[in-house]
Amino acid sequence: MKYDVIIVGAGTAGSLLANRLSRSARVLLLEAGPSNLVSMNPFTSQSPWLHVPLGYLYTMTMPSTSYGFKTMVGPDREIEYPRGRTLGGCSSINGMIYQKGNRGDYDGWNVEGWKGKDMKECFESIEKEGKWPVNKQRLSWDILDSFGDAVEEKKELVRSERLCDSEEEGVGYFQVNQSGGLRVSAFQAFVDDRYVTVKDERERVYNNGNLTVVTGAVVKELVFEEGGGNKVVGVEYWKEEGGAIDDRETHEFRVREGGEVVLSAGAISSPHLMMCSGIGCGTEGERVALAGVGQNLQDHLQLRQVFKLAEGTTSLNPMANSLFGRARIGVEYGLRRTGPLSMAPSQLGAFLRSSPELEFPDLQWHVQPLSLDKFGDEKLHDFPGMTAAVCNLRPTSRGAVELSGGSKDVRDKPVIDPKYLDTKHDQLVAARGMRMTRDIVLGSRSFGKYEPEEWLPGMKYESDEELAECAKKVGTSIFHPSGTCRMGGEDGDEGWVVDKSLRVRGVKGLRVCDASVMVNITSGNTNSPTLAIAENFSRILMKEKGWT
Known part of the structure; x- marks a missing residue:
């Protein structure tokens, strides 16, 4: 079966994109982590700590909910670097703090359509919709x-x-993304809407017929068109069952003609998958030379x-x-x-x-x-x-995400060095x-x-x-990696990865939508700005495709 859009990553950005795009298009949402939602009641859920706010103490380091990355801090020190590996991604294991940054952050990106006024409208639209709860503690x-x-x-x-x-x-x-003393992840809010109020049945996503969600789907590599072209036409993935990857066989999904693959795997995994698929600089068997992939890493x-x-x-x-x-x-x-x-x-x-x-x-x-x-x-x-x-909200230090020992196997964790x-x-x-x-x-x-x-x-x-x-x-991270597939496109700028429509430079059919596209990190917690990025991109893509 072919899809109009394949989204890699059911985290903050991927969940909102699935909500918006599946109203008009056939969407496949792939998540490497397991399914975790049975109910909003922590006492009957398969993963109760994903719902209890203080559960982040456990979920940030649990292999079933986090990738277990580590990041370098100097020559002989490393720290844990949790990244969500479950439905909802980091919004299922993060601090739940609602922050928007400031208009100067977005104006400083200097990208048409992504200025402070554009992003303000996206935040206001999400708030008005009411699916993403913002409440007092x-x-x-x-x-x-x-x-x-x-x-x-x-x-x-x-x-x-x-x-x-x-x-x-x-x-x-701080205000938090909670409802009734329970965490609400982006997946719960925008995809699994059995547990949130849907004001208009036409906006219902769960079981709407257009959206397919596959968990335990560890994307192995991007699939390019035959004949050596630079057009991405799908993805190939391993299926993980019970915590083990069955690498004896792989599965493949493709997009329809004119369809898109969108990477929403986060500022670590999106550039890592691109490099493992031959998109980067200096990798063996490189298919597309793109120097900015994995560079410009920023964190708080x-x-x-x-x-x-x-x-x-x-x-x-x-x-x-x-x-x-x-x-x-x-x-x-x-x-x-x-x-x-x-x-x-x-x-x-x-x-x-x-x-x-x-x-x-x-x-x-x-x-x-x-x-x-x-x-x-x-x-x-x-x-x-x-x-x-x-923490310094606007660091000038820039780090990188790189392949570990040159390995292009996505199961080998990348080297992460923010150069704090x-x-x-x-x-x-x-x-x-x-x-x-x-x-x-x-x-x-x-x-x-x-x-x-x-x-x-x-x-x-x-x-x-x-x-x-x-x-x-x-010093320890607050876990806000960003910038590793940054936007750009001005004359003389050689480090950009995606344009203002989040299309990957030199590659057809591939886009990136998550915190990695930030030019500079926002001044505050980054989860809701990532949500606003997805909101803005969904409007751009739907306008391009003529979807309503």
């Missing part, structure tokens, strides 16, 4: 409120009730500072470290869908400028009412603690951010009542140079 903490007070005290700001973009400096609780590096607080302060640490406390947490969530199990990874946020000359904030804080030595530790500290992590803190600018911004965190926590009247003490990394790091070196040791 169902808990608050005194220590987080005091952190917010401290930011207001130091920066003379007004508390934000809807901290969903980085247009202005501000502090407040968070710099965690842990503060020990006065004995008796209410934080998650003592609650989670006691049997009674954990039981109480479970009961509260079971009865009311509130409490720590409903938590996003970070609850309070702030956007500030590292320099007064900047038009938009370039620093973002993720603040948590808990502390631990490193991300992934099962046990929190024995004392009451808080973590304030700051590779520029003097990023090192200076890191030092400024960490110093600002100290000033907010240790230098304010509002937070002084908790008698805070910097536990990690510690006050021994003071100068810009010392703080920059410290950042290289303690």
